[in-house]
Amino acid sequence: MKKGMLAIVPVAALLAGGTTLSAESSDSAQIPPASEFNTIQRYAISYDDPRDVAEFYLRDYGFRPRHAEFKEVDHPTERSMRIVLVTVDGIADDAVKGVQWRFGMRTSEGSWEAVEAGMRRKCHRGENAGNWTKAVCP
Numbered sequence: 001m002k003k004g005m006l007a008i009v010p011v012a013a014l015l016a017g018g019t020t021l022s023a024e025s026s027d028s029a030q031i032p033p034a035s036e037f038n039t040i041q042r043y044a045i046s047y048d049d050p051r052d053v054a055e056f057y058l059r060d061y062g063f064r065p066r067h068a069e070f071k072e073v074d075h076p077t078e079r080s081m082r083i084v085l086v087t088v089d090g091i092a093d094d095a096v097k098g099v100q101w102r103f104g105m106r107t108s109e110g111s112w113e114a115v116e117a118g119m120r121r122k123c124h125r126g127e128n129a130g131n132w133t134k135a136v137c138p
Contacts, residue, residue: 031073031083037102037118038134046111053112054084054103061099063088081106081115089122095137097130098122 040057047053050072055065068088075081082105089098104116123129123137 031071031076031085032102032132034102034104034116034118036132036134037100037120040101040117040119042114042117044113046108046113048111050082050084050103050105050112053105053114054086054101057101057103057114057117058086058088063099075104078104078106082112093124095124096121097124098132100132 126138
């Protein structure tokens with residue numbers, strides 16, 4: 001293949017409806033944006049791994065890591081960051097059915113720190129019952 005043809009093939013595939021390069025097809029597209037979470041207090045802590053930072057916050061809220069689902073993806077716009085989404089669903093509580101945290105982690109000298117931190121809830125009752133919401137559960 002000629003040098004000039006190499007650059008044309010991917011563009012032609014995009015125009016023809018073949019392979020698409022879209023944020024929708026990436027793992028980060030499955031992570032809700034920070035605007036869907038209430039900002040929570042960040043601590044001046046750092047760990048060797050982003051998940052360890054998330055586990056610290058989870059324990060701070062009284063949950064155990066083994067009861068949570070963790071999802072870690074590249075940050076959609078910042079190459080030096082990772083996003084960690086932590087979900088605890090099926091909570092035995094009258095009002096709150098689930099809690100979800102979203103952490104934006106940045107690395108510096110081999111340690112990770114949360115530079116963005118937010119939380120939202122899933123309520124048992126109310127107008128948003130069963131959906132993730134920033135609102136306090138009734």
